[in-house]
Amino acid sequence: MIGQLRAELLKQRSTQTVLALLAGMFGLVGLAIALHVLTPAASELATRSDQLPAFEVGTRVGMLFAALVGALAITAEFRYGTIRPTFLVTPRRTPVITAKLTASGLTGLVFGLVATGLMAGAVTVAFAARGIDNHLTSSDYLRLLAGGMAAAALWATIGVGVGALFRNQVSTLVGICAWLLLVEHLIPSDVARYTPGNAGLALAIQATHTQLAPSVSTLAVGALALPLYAAAASVIGWRTSLHRDAV
Amino acid sequence: MSSLTKRYGDVVAIDEITFTLDAGTVTGFLGPNGAGKTSILKVLMGLAEPSAGTALIFGSRYRDLDDPARRVGAVLESNDFHPGRSGRNHLRAVALAAEIPLGRVDEVLALVELGKAADRRVKTYSLGMRQRLGLAAALLGDPELLVLDEPANGLDPAGVRWLRTFLRNFAAQGRTVLISSHLLAEVAQTVDQVMIIDRGHVVASGRLDELGGHSQTLEDIYLDLTEGEAT
Numbered sequence: 010m011i012g013q014l015r016a017e018l019l020k021q022r023s024t025q026t027v028l029a030l031l032a033g034m035f036g037l038v039g040l041a042i043a044l045h046v047l048t049p050a051a052s053e054l055a056t057r058s059d060q061l062p063a064f065e066v067g068t069r070v071g072m073l074f075a076a077l078v079g080a081l082a083i084t085a086e087f088r089y090g091t092i093r094p095t096f097l098v099t100p101r102r103t104p105v106i107t108a109k110l111t112a113s114g115l116t117g118l119v120f121g122l123v124a125t126g127l128m129a130g131a132v133t134v135a136f137a138a139r140g141i142d143n144h145l146t147s148s149d150y151l152r153l154l155a156g157g158m159a160a161a162a163l164w165a166t167i168g169v170g171v172g173a174l175f176r177n178q179v180s181t182l183v184g185i186c187a188w189l190l191l192v193e194h195l196i197p198s199d200v201a202r203y204t205p206g207n208a209g210l211a212l213a214i215q216a217t218h219t220q221l222a223p224s225v226s227t228l229a230v231g232a233l234a235l236p237l238y239a240a241a242a243s244v245i246g247w248r249t250s251l252h253r254d255a256v
Numbered sequence: 257m258s259s260l261t262k263r264y265g266d267v268v269a270i271d272e273i274t275f276t277l278d279a280g281t282v283t284g285f286l287g288p289n290g291a292g293k294t295s296i297l298k299v300l301m302g303l304a305e306p307s308a309g310t311a312l313i314f315g316s317r318y319r320d321l322d323d324p325a326r327r328v329g330a331v332l333e334s335n336d337f338h339p340g341r342s343g344r345n346h347l348r349a350v351a352l353a354a355e356i357p358l359g360r361v362d363e364v365l366a367l368v369e370l371g372k373a374a375d376r377r378v379k380t381y382s383l384g385m386r387q388r389l390g391l392a393a394a395l396l397g398d399p400e401l402l403v404l405d406e407p408a409n410g411l412d413p414a415g416v417r418w419l420r421t422f423l424r425n426f427a428a429q430g431r432t433v434l435i436s437s438h439l440l441a442e443v444a445q446t447v448d449q450v451m452i453i454d455r456g457h458v459v460a461s462g463r464l465d466e467l468g469g470h471s472q473t474l475e476d477i478y479l480d481l482t483e484g485e486a487t
Contacts (some may be wrong), residue, residue, distance in 0.1 A: 012352050012353050012354065013352075013353050014352075015352040016349045016350070016352040016353035019345065019348055019349045019352060019471040020338075020341075020349050023341045023342065023346075023348075024338055024340040024341050025340055026340070085338060089336065089337065089338045089339065090333050090335065090336035090337075091336050091337060091338055091346075092336075093332055093333055093336045094336050094346075094350055094390075095304060095353070095395055096303055097301055097302075097303070097324075097325075097330050097332070097394075098304065098323075098324075098325045098350050098353045098393075098396075098397075099325075099353050099354070100301070100302040100318050100319035100324050101319050105353075120296070172482045183445035207367065252305050253305075254298070254305060255298075255303045255304070255431035
């Protein structure tokens, strides 16, 4: 299992895919900073409730790109046929899927840290530069970083599970983007509180008394729901990989 | 292998096949396109599930072997590489997964004469180089048995001769090679024995000189047995 994990980490390092995703994430976080931190009038960022939504975007972008890392870890193998040498050298498939989940989860942690760290830094610097009183507490920052990392790592495993199920790279990536950026916003908020994306946000942001409150649940609900989604996706990805023909 | 069946929908690709390979020999696995060669090899190597029966290799299913990559090396497609990854990193990932020391990567690169290109991305490789990189991955575990699906496809004459010499030397060390092919002229020069399949059945197997009279070429035998139909 250690061998498979080292192999998966090498696969991530040895192409430019992960770097390209990291660059894309930088771009999207930058856009989020422009839209949510730099553009709004100072009066729109007067209270803690007004200031927290910037953290939401950073967290969501981190989860999205971590999920893409996980999805690509498995769909690239089907796209380029490397799944055959992979399964030939490790014909028992469970260690392969476990290693992909673990390696993607570790890379997801880094993506979560980078996305939320960039957002936290931008908010701090921009508020200071614009003379806006920063009402975010140190526990808000800590929860953003820790929760954002955990949410991204769990979403990376969701990406592996969904990728193992669908195998097709384009439909997997489009599906994940559509879910996180579009579908969850269309779901009525009393249901949306329990969707995997909003459960991830609940890990990173205290949503009570903010404009996020309708659709973002409490830390406890998020900490229960998102690991359940991740476990379900991992098990589905593992089960569907066990016996399907790798042709 | 024993009592193996593989269906794709209503099509039976493999029907009850058993065969034995002798150590120190190269066996050619022949049959028309669509005869089931690739399906058999995929089922044998655990990439596809049989519809009925069990594919056994060295007495067990491939996935139940203790150290599969050190028993069998296989190449089932010639281009199973990430185009953006270097040949060396492809081999390192395979070696790590099989817990083979990374020093072996340089050895197999030298064996297939890819040392100079090892750090280039695979997308810059010719087809012949990709065939050799696949072979290098199969050789990492220093296996007893090599299973190669259409290894001569797309090779130029120098590449074909290189492959033939390589496989003969490999067998001369007391190891075993199974190659599928539809290139009869090439097979006749490389293999000790052949196994001919048609529509999922073995229709003939044995040493080349035992299969027909002396006047019969491999092509005659093959076309007789497979009824020469174009598929």
